[in-house]
Amino acid sequence: MGFNRKDLLGIQDLEVGEIEHILEQARILKEINTRAIKKVPTLRGKTVVHLFYEPSTRTRTSFDIAAKRLSADTYSIAASTSSIVKGETLLDTLKNLEAMHPDIFVVRHSASGAPHMLARRTDASIVNAGDGMHEHPSQALLDMLTILEHKGRLDGLNVLIVGDITHSRVARSNIWGLQKMGSKVTVCGPTTLVPPDIEAMGAKVCYRLEECIPDADVIIVLRLQKERQQQMLLPSLREYSTCYCINRDRLKKAARDVLIMHPGPMNRGVEISSEVADGPYSVILDQVSNGVAVRMAVLYLLAQR
Numbered sequence: 059m060g061f062n063r064k065d066l067l068g069i070q071d072l073e074v075g076e077i078e079h080i081l082e083q084a085r086i087l088k089e090i091n092t093r094a095i096k097k098v099p100t101l102r103g104k105t106v107v108h109l110f111y112e113p114s115t116r117t118r119t120s121f122d123i124a125a126k127r128l129s130a131d132t133y134s135i136a137a138s139t140s141s142i143v144k145g146e147t148l149l150d151t152l153k154n155l156e157a158m159h160p161d162i163f164v165v166r167h168s169a170s171g172a173p174h175m176l177a178r179r180t181d182a183s184i185v186n187a188g189d190g191m192h193e194h195p196s197q198a199l200l201d202m203l204t205i206l207e208h209k210g211r212l213d214g215l216n217v218l219i220v221g222d223i224t225h226s227r228v229a230r231s232n233i234w235g236l237q238k239m240g241s242k243v244t245v246c247g248p249t250t251l252v253p254p255d256i257e258a259m260g261a262k263v264c265y266r267l268e269e270c271i272p273d274a275d276v277i278i279v280l281r282l283q284k285e286r287q288q289q290m291l292l293p294s295l296r297e298y299s300t301c302y303c304i305n306r307d308r309l310k311k312a313a314r315d316v317l318i319m320h321p322g323p324m325n326r327g328v329e330i331s332s333e334v335a336d337g338p339y340s341v342i343l344d345q346v347s348n349g350v351a352v353r354m355a356v357l358y359l360l361a362q363r
C-alpha cells in the first residue's frame with residue numbers, strides 16, 4: 059500500500075500500510091543526510107511554506123532542512139513577524155499565500171483542528187506540524203522509526219508514556235500510531251494530567267511509575283505543557299518531579315535495554331534528569347535525526363500526487 063493523500067493531518071485515520079510506507083521511505087531517504095553533499099533534486103521546483111503560529115525549534119527546522127535537502131524552495135512565516143499581529147485571520151493568511159502557488163503548507167497552530175480546516179479550503183497539501191492538544195503526526199512517525207531502528211519491531215512492545223498526557227498531541231498521535239502497529243501503550247501521570255477518555259483510545263492507565271516501569275520496553279517522557287494549563291493542575295513542580303521524574307534511581311527497575319525518548323523541548327530536572335537524558339538508554343538525539351528523514355518522506359510522498 060502506498061500513500062496517496064493530499065494532506066497529512068493525523069495518525070488516527072492512517073492505515074497500517076500507509077504508516078509502513080512512510081517509514082520505509084524515511085529509511086531510504088535517511089541515507090542522504092549522511093552524504094558529503096546532502097541534496098537531491100527530487101522536489102526541485104516545488105514550494106513549501108512553513109506557517110507556524112506556535113514556537114518550535116526541532117519541528118520547524120527539520121521540516122525546513124528536509125525540504126531543502128530535497129531541493130524544494132521554502133519560506134517560513136512566524137506569527138510574531140507576519141500580518142497575523144495586524145489581525146489577519148488564519149484563512150485570509152492561507153488564501154493570500156495560496157495565491158502565490160505554493161505546493162505544501164506545513165502548519166502548527168494552538169487550535170486543535172486548524173490544519174484540518176485549512177486542508178478543506180485549499181488545493182495545496184497541508185501537513186499538520188502540531189495542532190493544539192490534538193495531533194502531531196510527524197512526531198509519532200519519527201518516534202516509531204526510532205523505536206523500529208533500535209528494537210527491530212513495533213509489534214508486541216510495551217510503550218510507556220509518562221507525564222502530561224492531557225495536553226500532549228505527541229501522546230495522542232503516538233497512542234493511535236503505536237497501537238495500530240501492534241504495540242501496547244500504557245500512560246502514567248498524575249490524575250489531573252491523565253484525561254478520562256484515554257482508556258477509550260485503547261491505552262492502559264497507571265498512576266504509579268514504580269508499577270509500570272519494569273514492564274516497559276520504551277519510555278516516552280513528555281514535557282509539562284504549562285502554556286496549555288488553564289488552571290494549576292499540580293501542587294508544585296517539585297512534587298511532580300518527586301513522583302514522576304524519570305531519573306537514574308527509577309530506572310534501576312527498568313529493563314536492561316529500555317529506550318528513553320523525549321520529543322523535546324526538555325525541562326531537565328522536572329520530567330527527566332540530566333543523567334537519564336544524556337545517559338546510555340537515551341535515544342533522544344536519534345529522534346531528532348529521524349525527524350529530518352521522516353519529514354523528507356512526508357514531503358516527498360505528498361509532492362508525488
Ligand code: NCD
Nearest residue numbers: 116117188194281321322323
Ligand atoms: C512537542 C510539541 O510541540 O508538541 N515538541 C516537538 O514538536 N518536538 C512537544 C512539546 O512541546 O512538549
